[in-house]
Amino acid sequence: MESSISFSEFDFTNKRRVKRVESFLNSIGLDFPSSIEYFVIAKDGDKLIACGGLDGRVLKGIAVAPQRRGEGLILSVMTHLINIAYSKGVKDLFIFSTPNNIELFENCGFKLIENCDNKIILMENSDKLKLYKERLALHRKDGNTIGSIVMNANPFTLGHQYLAQEAAKRSDWLHLFVVKEDLSEFRFKDRIKLIRQGVSHIENITVHEGSDYIISSATFPTYFIKDKGEVNELHAKLDLSVFRNHLAPALGISHRFVGTEPYCVVTNNYNKNMKKILENPDGKSNPIEVVEIKRVEQDGKAISASRVRELLKRGDFKELEKIVPHTTLEFLKNMQGKQ
């Protein structure tokens, strides 16, 4: 049988071709993943037989038509995708997939990071996780209760400060991770600066820069569009499994502290999953106890960063003063002054 396979690359602005990819994926029972920037397709004559996509550092939507599997098409698709990524200056890549594809992607140079519930896997093609763990391990402290907090702090409020203080009181040492992704209103650089200033009076604390492995667009893409309520539960579980099995052991973490979440459904669900995943007695690593600390209130309302952003829009510094530490207040005033 004659066949001529051709490959082509295009980006998300090419609506007509994106539509074809979508119907191809649907025809073989796969969902069309949201937010792909670049696509690769393979066609035999006019028929679409394989595809793949790149979204930042994450490869998505990789599929081959069932009757064309076993021909090595996936290797060509992966080569094209890696070439695109390289040409954009991205060389460390991640893949979300299902466990039956582990070997396939291992053949493309990817290594398994985590397999969650045998439903979803995360793989990467670099050694960055190992290096990150080694760097973390340098900050390991001895003690019976080694606490941890992960925060975005967009921006740092009295609520965050209270959580850190309470957690530090109950821990021999506290590790605070700052979400590194620059997808929030406040930049990482500013968020971590305000956190450092706001916890400078606590003696038993280390503030860590987050990474691709802790609530990032790689491990937990839907976190950053939580306003749309589109958080994928599997992504949340995956993120927590990476924390439990990789990051926590590097630092000997025994507890994770979170604020109670009265408003945001997404965060609330995340906290529920946190208990399920981190406290599960059987697993590859030691369980981690989750401690919920009641949020501080001000005038009967829990303090939240979203309230700060709201007040800031209105320029209501009188109200802001009540819910952020003076270091954050100074920063916000400066920021306002510059605009």
Added chain:
Amino acid sequence: MNKIKKSAYAGTLESSDAFVQIEPIEEDEIRVELTSSVEEMYGDDIRELIKSVIKELSISYISVKVQDKGALDYVIKARLQAAILRANEDEKINWDKL
């Protein structure tokens, strides 16, 4: 011994080819990470080959990752040389040396 200027790659993941990624590192060594479909038979030979190609070009401080899909020696050599030339953005290629 020379350092490469930046990271680079060459090749494909397809059968009978090799995909080569190189990166500059701080340590004075040639760090080789090989994944090969013919590891049992030729793994050690391929690692030797990779090291000798890099040494011929007087390069060190380099990490090399190779996904080999049963490529012949000269394919691996050519892919590796191409990656190194790309990493150094060499305009004038000294063909005698290659």
